[in-house]
Each structure stands twice: as structure tokens, then as C-alpha cells.
Amino acid sequence: MRKLLLSTALFTLVAMTAQAIDEYQFHQGTAVLKGRILNKPAKEWTTLSITTYNHFSDKDRVVSIAVNDDGSFEAAIALPHSQGVYLEDVGNVFLAVGDTLELTKDATKLDMEGVTFGGHSMSTNINRLWPQVKKHYFGDAPLSVRDLSIEEIPAWKQKMVKLMDAVIADIEADKLPLPAGTSSYEKEVLGASALAMPFLEVMVVFRNNMTNLKASEYYNFVSDRERWLLDTPAILFAISYPSHVFSYTSLCLMLDVSWGADQFRVNYKLDDPDDMKAYKHDFQLPNNFDAKLHSEMLALREDSLFTMADYFRTTTQATLKRFNLKQMDFMLQMALCRYIFDEIRLDDITPDRMAANFAAVMPYFKHSAVAHHALEAYRQFVISKEGKVEQTASLSPEGDTIFERIIAPYKGYALYVDFWGMSCGPCRVNMMNEREKVEKMKDLPVRFLYICDETDRPREMAEQWLQENNIKGEHIFVTHEEWKHLATKFQFSAIPFATAVDKDGNLTTQQELNNTYRY
Numbered sequence: 001m002r003k004l005l006l007s008t009a010l011f012t013l014v015a016m017t018a019q020a021i022d023e024y025q026f027h028q029g030t031a032v033l034k035g036r037i038l039n040k041p042a043k044e045w046t047t048l049s050i051t052t053y054n055h056f057s058d059k060d061r062v063v064s065i066a067v068n069d070d071g072s073f074e075a076a077i078a079l080p081h082s083q084g085v086y087l088e089d090v091g092n093v094f095l096a097v098g099d100t101l102e103l104t105k106d107a108t109k110l111d112m113e114g115v116t117f118g119g120h121s122m123s124t125n126i127n128r129l130w131p132q133v134k135k136h137y138f139g140d141a142p143l144s145v146r147d148l149s150i151e152e153i154p155a156w157k158q159k160m161v162k163l164m165d166a167v168i169a170d171i172e173a174d175k176l177p178l179p180a181g182t183s184s185y186e187k188e189v190l191g192a193s194a195l196a197m198p199f200l201e202v203m204v205v206f207r208n209n210m211t212n213l214k215a216s217e218y219y220n221f222v223s224d225r226e227r228w229l230l231d232t233p234a235i236l237f238a239i240s241y242p243s244h245v246f247s248y249t250s251l252c253l254m255l256d257v258s259w260g261a262d263q264f265r266v267n268y269k270l271d272d273p274d275d276m277k278a279y280k281h282d283f284q285l286p287n288n289f290d291a292k293l294h295s296e297m298l299a300l301r302e303d304s305l306f307t308m309a310d311y312f313r314t315t316t317q318a319t320l321k322r323f324n325l326k327q328m329d330f331m332l333q334m335a336l337c338r339y340i341f342d343e344i345r346l347d348d349i350t351p352d353r354m355a356a357n358f359a360a361v362m363p364y365f366k367h368s369a370v371a372h373h374a375l376e377a378y379r380q381f382v383i384s385k386e387g388k389v390e391q392t393a394s395l396s397p398e399g400d401t402i403f404e405r406i407i408a409p410y411k412g413y414a415l416y417v418d419f420w421g422m423s424c425g426p427c428r429v430n431m432m433n434e435r436e437k438v439e440k441m442k443d444l445p446v447r448f449l450y451i452c453d454e455t456d457r458p459r460e461m462a463e464q465w466l467q468e469n470n471i472k473g474e475h476i477f478v479t480h481e482e483w484k485h486l487a488t489k490f491q492f493s494a495i496p497f498a499t500a501v502d503k504d505g506n507l508t509t510q511q512e513l514n515n516t517y518r519y
Contacts, residue, residue, distance in 0.1 A: 020184040020185055020188060021185055021188050021189070021233070021234055021237075023368065023369070024097065024098070025081065025082040025096065025097055025185075025237070026081050026082075026233070026236070026368075026369035026372070027081060027097070027369070027372065028078070028079060028080050028081065028097070029078075029079055029097030029098050030076045030077060030078055030079065030097070030098070031076070031077050031079055031082075031095040031096060031097060031098065031099050031100065031101065031123065032074065032075070032076050032077070032099075032100040032101070033050070033065065033073075033074070033075055033077050033095065033100075033101050033103065034072075034073060034074035034075070034100070034101075034102055034103075035072075035073060035074075035101075035102050035103035035104050035105070035118070036070075036071045036072045036073070036104050036105075037067055037071035037073070037104075037105050037107050038071060038104060038105065038106045038107060038108075038114075039106055039107045039108045040067070040070075040071040040107050041107065043481070044107070044480070044481060045067050045071070045089075045107050045481075046066070046067055046481050047064040047065060047066060047067060047398075047481065047484050047485065047488075048064070048065040048067055048073055048087060048088070048090075049062060049063070049064050049065075049087070049088035049089075049484045049487060049488060050062070050063045050064075050065065050077060050085055050086070050087055050088075051063075051085060051086040051088075051493040052077065052078070052079055052080065052083065052085050053080070053083060053085070053242060053243045054080035054081075054373070054377075055080075055081075055083070055236055055242065055243065055246045055334065055338070056080070056081075056334065056337050056338065056341075056369075056370065056373035056374065056377065057337070057338065057341040057344075057373065057377040058243075058246070058247070058338040058341065058342055060243065060491075060493050061078075061491060062395075062487050062488045062491050062492065062493055063075075063077060063078075063395070063488065064395070064396055064398075064484060064485065064488040071107075077095060079095060079097055080373070081097065081236065081369070081373075082094075082095065082096040082097045082099075082236075082237050083095065083236065083237055083242055084193070084237065084238055084239035084240065084241075084242040086493065088484055088487075089111075089480075090103075090105055090111065090112065090115060091111045091112040091115070092239050092240050092241065092242075093123075093127050093239070094123055094126045094127055094130070094189065094193075094237065094239045095123055096121075096122050096123045096126075099121045099122055099123040100119060100121050100123070101117065101119070101121060101123040101124055101127065102117060102118035102119040102121075102124060103115060103116075103117055103118075103127075104116045104117075104118065112131075122183065122185055122186060125182070125183075125186050126186050126189050126190060126239070127239075129178060129179075129182070129186065129190055130190060130193065130239055132177060133176065133177060133178070133190050133193070133194050134194065134197070134240075136177040137163060137166060137167060137194055138163065138197065138198075143160075143163075143197055143198060143201045144201055144204070145201070145205070148205060148209075150209065150212050150213075153205060153209065153213070156205070157202055157205070157218070157221075160198040160199075160201055160202045161198075161202075161221045163198040164195060164198050164199060164225065164228075164229070165225075167191065167194045167195045167198075168195065168225065168228050170191075171187075171191040171195075171228075174187075176190060176191055176194075178190065188234045188237075189234060189237045189239070191234070192232055192234035192235045192237060192238060193237070193238045193239040193240065195228060195229070195232070195235070196235050196238040196240070196242075196245050197240060199229055199245070200241060200244055200245050200248060203248035203249065203251075203252045203253075204244075204248060206218055206219075206252050207248060207251055207252055215252070215253075215322060215323075216322045216323065219252075219253070219323055222253075222323050222325070223323055223324040223325060226325055226326060226329060229331070230249075230253075230325070230329035230330065230331040230332060231327075231329035231330050231331070232330070233330045233367060233369065235330075235331070236334075236369075246331075246334055246335070246338065249331050249332075249334070249335055250334075250335040250338050250339065253319065253323065253331070253332065253335065254315075254319055254332060254335040254336070254339070308356045308357060308359070308360035309359070309360040311360070312336070312360045312361055312364070316328060316332070316336070316364065319332065328364050328366065330367050330370070332364075333364055333365055333366065333367055333370045334370060336361050336364055336365075337361070337365065337370055337373065337374050337377075340357050340358060340361050340374070341374075341377045341378075341381075343357060344377075344381055351381075351382065351385050354378070354381055358374070358378050361374075362374070395488050395489065395491070396485050396486075396488035396489040398485040399485035399486050399487075399488050399489025399490070400489060402478070402482050402485055402486060402489075403486060403489060406449070406451065406476055406478075407449070407501055407505070410447050410449070410474070411505070412445065412503060413445050413446060413447045413503060414445060414446045414447075414500070414501065414502050414503045414513050414516070414517060415446075415447050415448075415449055415500060415501040416446065416447070416448045416449065416498070416500055416510055416513060417449045417451065417498065417499045417500060417501065418430070418431070418448070418449070418450050418451070418496060418497070418498050419451050419452075419486070419487075419490075419492065419495050419496065419497045419498070420450055420451070420452055420495055420496055421452055421453055421456035421457070421462075421495055422452075422456055422457040422461055422462045422465065423456050423457055424456075424495045424496060426496055427495055427496040428465070428469075430496055431450065431469075431471050432469060432471070434448070435469075435470065435471065435472065438472045438473055439472065441517060442472075444517050445503060445517075446513070446517050447473070447474055448472070448473035448474065449473065449474045449476060450471070450473050450474065450475050450476065451476045451477075451478060451486070452475070452476070452477050452478070453477075453478060453479075453480055453483040454477040454478065454479060454480070455479075455480040455483075459477055462477075463475075498510050500512065500513050502516075
């Protein structure tokens with residue numbers, strides 16, 4: 001009897017110590033972030049901006065925490081699930097649902113150099129241990145590379161695969177470079193985070209060279225490592241660049257879904273008989289088809305019309321065959337989920353079309369967390385279409401005030417508003433491409449506002465570039481603190497970001513202005 005009690009006690013102790021990831025961590029909740037900014041300048045570091053991610057629906061959210069005059073801060077952060085979050089001017093840190101993270105940042109140092117973690121929570125332990133795990137496997141040099149030639153890619157890719165194998169081997173043997181007493185939960189998060197880094201870099205290089213690489217050959221290493229690269233849900237909690245991991249998985253491993261639908265789907269009925277020929281290469285019926293159109297399309301397609309369910313079955317089967325995969329793994333389920341809910345961003349998405357999309361992919365959501373978040377995202381879509389969205393207070397009253405001040409001189413004008421920076425290549429390209437549009441609309445009641453964070457490269461550099469490239473419009477430079485408030489107001493975590501204001505001062509879209517003011 002005493003032996004049985006001892007065994008039971010030992011089992012209970014092990015169960016309490018080995019805190020592996022459970023379903024709770026995949027669901028929404030809150031985490032407390034608190035700490036202090038050391039050496040805080042009087043009018044700087046007034047807020048701490050945090051970007052959280054819902055990787056299932058591919059949405060991010062920017063939240064601002066007020067920093068007190070003494071540098072202290074504390075706030076409960078709503079999380080869609082446990083994850084790596086991005087702190088502006090700090091870096092990527094991990095937050096677990098239901099946990100507390102204490103953080104101290106030295107304002108005189110750059111990024112993570114001046115950061116220390118306090119307390120004894122799981123989030124604290126993970127953030128403390130992450131730098132030594134990264135250094136153990138990848139050293140001090142960054143993994144990312146630029147301008148690899150096609151000839152250099154195979155050897156570089158093999159180097160990344162060896163790094164993945166080293167991490168996998170240590171995970172399997174429970175030999176990650178971690179101190180004794182590290183919980184199973186912490187090991188899973190740190191191991192998955194280390195595995196995600198070289199895998200992401202491999203996908204980035206493929207994305208940059210897609211026209212010269214064949215996916216099935218480039219990803220020939222995946223099938224032998226399917227369990228770790230595609231079916232490890234803990235990658236959801238990757239600390240560094242978590243949103244990139246899922247974005248690139250969707251782009252690079254589910255090409256048929258992410259691109260094919262836009263190329264082959266026709267979602268409206270064409271009235272011109274000559275245009276009917278377009279349906280010959282269409283996968284599926286448009287959402288407003290009638291009996292006559294159905295018959296005509298059947299004839300064109302030789303009795304092989306595709307429904308949404310047909311489409312996703314065909315494309316997922318093609319993906320599995322291309323990469324020699326055994327099943328629809330967690331990452332591929334995530335790719336489908338993100339694709340479906342990315343369509344919500346379309347202005348013309350209808351409830352019927354969304355219902356058809358949702359019904360077509362639900363059979364593939366085998367992981368409970370994917371099904372849970374997919375259902376929640378669909379529920380929110382239905383609520384929004386029924387006009388029952390609750391009006392909430394502004395996420396940034398300070399941002400409201402700053403933006404009102406910016407647009408006040410242009411009362412009565414419709415405004416194209418672009419947030420940009422010199423460090424953003426696409427921003428500069430967009431502005432150069434808009435030069436003709438700005439010139440042609442100069443006599444209309446329209447103004448173009450280009451808003452820039454004055455700390456993004458020296459301001460003088462930006463002003464010189466604007467002048468040399470004849471970029472017209474209203475150029476507005478804001479302080480870094482004002483930029484953070486504006487990012488929270490408009491919920492953007494990256495640039496370029498565009499919005500618009502109509503002549504009555506109401507927020508609208510640039511597309512709406514294009515429809516109103518044609519040139």
C-alpha cells in the first residue's frame with residue numbers, strides 16, 4: 001500500500017512538473033505584461049506598442065500600453081492564443097495565455113540589448129532561455145541571406161536542412177540546450193521556435209526565386225521531416241517572426257489554393273455571349289448562376305463543373321502529391337483556414353459565398369484548435385454582415401487627436417493618406433507610381449498626404465529623396481511617439497499602409513475615392 005501511494009505521489013509530481021502544451025494555450029485569453037523603462041527621456045517612451053497575431057484568420061492587432069512618467073507600465077493583453085508578440089522598439093517576446101511577463105527595458109540601448117526579464121513565470125523562463133537556444137544552433141550571425149544566385153541556393157538550402165535536423169535530433173532525444181528543471185511546455189515552445197527559424201528562411205528564398213525553382217524539387221526534404229515541419233502545432237507559438245512562418249507556408253506549400261483560386265474562379269455572371277468562353281477555363285460555378293447558364297457551362301466544361309468542395313479536394317490532393325505528404329497536417333490546415341478568411345477582406349464577399357467556402361474546407365480541419373478558430377472567425381463574419389458589430393471605444397484616443405490635427409488644414413478636401421518610410425522599398429515604389437495620378441488630380445478637391453515617422457532614417461535623407469524624385473503631395477513628418485499612436489488607431493503593424501478621408505471628414509477607402517474622383 002505504501003509502495004502504491006509512493007508511486008502515485010511520484011506520478012503526480014511528474015505530471016505537475018512536465019507542463020506540456022494543452023488545448024487552453026490554443027484558445028484566446030489574456031496575459032499580463034508589466035515592467036519598467038529605464039533611463040526614460042521625459043517626452044519619449046510614453047507608450048509601448050504591441051502587435052498580437054491571430055494566425056488562424058491572418059489578422060494582427062496593435063495595442064498601446066501607457067508608460068508612466070517613472071517608466072513603469074502594466075496592462076492585460078488580449079491574445080487570440082499563446083504566441084510570440086512584437087514590441088515596438090524592443091523586439092519579439094513570448095506571451096502565454098494566463099501568464100505574467102515582467103520586462104525591463106533600458107531606453108538608451110537598441111532593441112533586445114537593453115531587455116531583462118523578471119519573475120518566475122513560464123513566459124519569463126522562455127524569454128530568458130531563447131537567446132541561448134538561438135546562439136547554440138545558429139551562432140550570432142543572422143540566418144537571413146540576400147541575393148543568392150540560383151547556383152548557390154542548393155548548398156545554402158542543405159545548410160539550413162542540417163540546422164533543422166540538429167534541432168529535430170535534440171528534440172527527439174530531449175537534449176535541447178536547456179537547464180535541468182525546464183518544463184515540457186517550455187521545451188516545446190523553444191524547440192518549435194528554433195525549428196521555425198531555418199524553415200522560414202528556406203521558404204523566404206523560395207518565394208524570392210519562384211520563377212526559377214520547381215516547388216516539388218526544392219521542398220524534397222519536407223516529406224522525410226513532415227512530422228516536425230508541418231505537423232508540430234507548437235510552431236504556432238514561435239517567438240521570432242511568427243506571422244511570417246504561416247504566411248510563407250501558405251504561399252509556398254499551398255500554391256494551388258493561394259493562387260489557383262484567383263486565377264480560375266469567376267464569381268459573377270458575364271452578360272456578353274463572347275465572354276462566355278472565359279468559363280471554359282473556370283473551375284467552378286459563379287455564385288449567381290441560373291439553370292440556363294448552368295447548362296451552357298456544362299457544355300463548355302464537358303460535364304465537369306467544379307464546386308467549392310471539388311476545388312479544395314483537388315488542390316489539397318495536388319499539394320499532398322507534389323510534396324509526397326501523408327496527410328493534411330496542421331500547417332496545411334492552417335493555410336486553408338487563412339485562405340478562406342482572407343477573402344473576408346474582399347468588399348463584395350457575400351454570406352452565401354462565405355458559407356460555401358466555409359462548408360468546403362471544414363472537413364479538412366482535423367486539429368481542434370483550427371476548427372475552433374475557424375468557427376469563431378466565421379461567427380464574427382456573420383455578425384458583421386448582420387450589422388450587429390458592437391461599437392467599441394477608440395483603441396487610441398491620442399491617435400484620434402493626432403490624426404484630426406493632421407487633416408484639419410485640408411477641411412473640405414478628400415484625402416488619400418499613405419503611411420510610409422525610407423526603409424520601406426514598396427512604399428517608395430508606390431509613391432513613384434502615383435506621381436502621374438497626383439499630377440492629373442491636382443485640380444480636383446483632392447489632396448495626397450504622405451505621413452512618415454521622422455526617426456525612420458534621418459529625415460533629411462527622406463526629404464532629399466522626395467525632392468530628387470519629384471514626389472508631389474503633402475509630406476508630413478511625425479514623431480516616433482505620434483507614429484505609434486497612429487499605428488494603434490489604424491491597426492497597422494507594417495507599411496505601406498493606406499487609408500482615406502472623404503470630403504466630409506469621414507474615414508473611407510482609397511478605392512472609394514477612386515470611384516468618386518476619376519481623372
